[in-house]
Amino acid sequence: MIRLSTPQASTLPAQIRAFSDLTRALGTPGFPAALLDCLGQWAACEHFSVLRMDGARPQLLAAGTRYPDASLVLRCGQAYIEHYHRYDPLFEPLKEAPGQVGHLLAQDIRHGPYREAIYQRNGMIERLSSVYLDEQARPVQFNLYRHHDQGFFNDQELQMCEALSPALLQLLRGHLALNSLNPVKNPQQQLLQRCPELTTQELNICARLLQGMTHAGIAADLGIKESTVKTYRNRAFDRLGIHFRSQLFALFSAQG
Template sequence: MIDVWDAGLPAPREPGGLGRLACSIGTDTFPAAFLDCLQANVDAAHFSVIRVAARRPSLLFAGTQHRDRHLVYRCWDAYAAQYHQHDQLFERMRRLHQTGGREPVGRLSADDIAFLPYRRAIYTENGMSERLSSYCVDTDGTPVLLNLYRHHEQGPFSDLEIASFEALGPALVRLIGGHRALREAQRATDSRAVLRGIEPTLSDREVEVCARLLDGMTHAGIAADLGVKESTVKTYRNRAFDRLGIHFRSELFALCRR
């Protein structure tokens, strides 16, 4: 089953948690509030927000309720590197948008993915069964997708969850955009300036990695955000730590927050 439709119906109820999420934009509580908002409306194991540029998609935001905290990032790495060109759901949503659909919503069953390597690597090997997506475009017309994923043990998305997602998806994408813009501005005037003040010889990449470590991101998350391998992130971290004379993330926090 690969279904795509235009989200035009009103939500059956006011989406829960949206007000709290809006109030948390730009703060450290936003990721937790985002997951809470999702769980109040749609039971998803993982979520990702991706920007699908012409050459290669980029990951804007991701999170999980799963016991394997890195699964969503491993799947993203594989999707971006090898499988995004085989995403039938995205292509159908893009066509609907181009022919007049306002903000398409799509639903994909893993069993209906035609390209078997993509199905196996992302879905079968990880026990994922279904994906629900909301499609919109950013200010320059580039597609942005909010994706929710279910595992087999969770069962399919219910009609009520899908109806809630139709109303909630575009708002969530815009809130994420606002949050990222604020955090980038905060980091630009805070962490990066502090790091360069402490050690002016840090390279741009070393500063970017350290700033994200200070923001609480995992190595896998930083790799996805910067579009590099996790091993590359660790190399930049090690070089930066050597220049700063530290060995642990806790020392980085102590150095920059004093």
């Protein structure tokens, strides 16, 4: 007898369900949140970033955060790329040993400006990193960050992160490959990559403007006054160096 059934993810144990959700999110904008949710079953991480560390200027390939300020991880990534990657004590050892896991405490970073700008200013206290080589033998670095509110990783969390690292690197490789084949326009991430100083509310409003929503519609959607929407819009436009909605659309089109 032929029998068809609908897969029921809800019947999976919680840890397996989180991993199932992560694999189904490959190549989609939901991957960053799914990655942090999956890791949260074993070790709570506040932020992650993925950078191609090739040439004079690294490239931020992916990032995600649980922090209320969604732009924090991109701001830190941009500062790292522009000013501090040369002072990263983990990268060179990891580059020579792809697949190994490096562990760094913020207090052990010798270069003061790097320690202050990335870690102390943003409340990050600890980082785990690993490197793999892409199809062109370029090093790609995966970073997990711990926030001071969480305390330091305990021994069990460190062991789980180390054990999961090979699978996570392979999933990241697949996610980035799918993204390159099927690029998805994500206005929030694209705008943040251009202007990491955008606040969460400014970002929310710009994204809705790009969707064609009116100021009144945005106000109703976000539960704020229309005048507040215009205030945040003006601040965002100032940061972006534009004056009109048409310029916002043109900016997004240029990035897409």
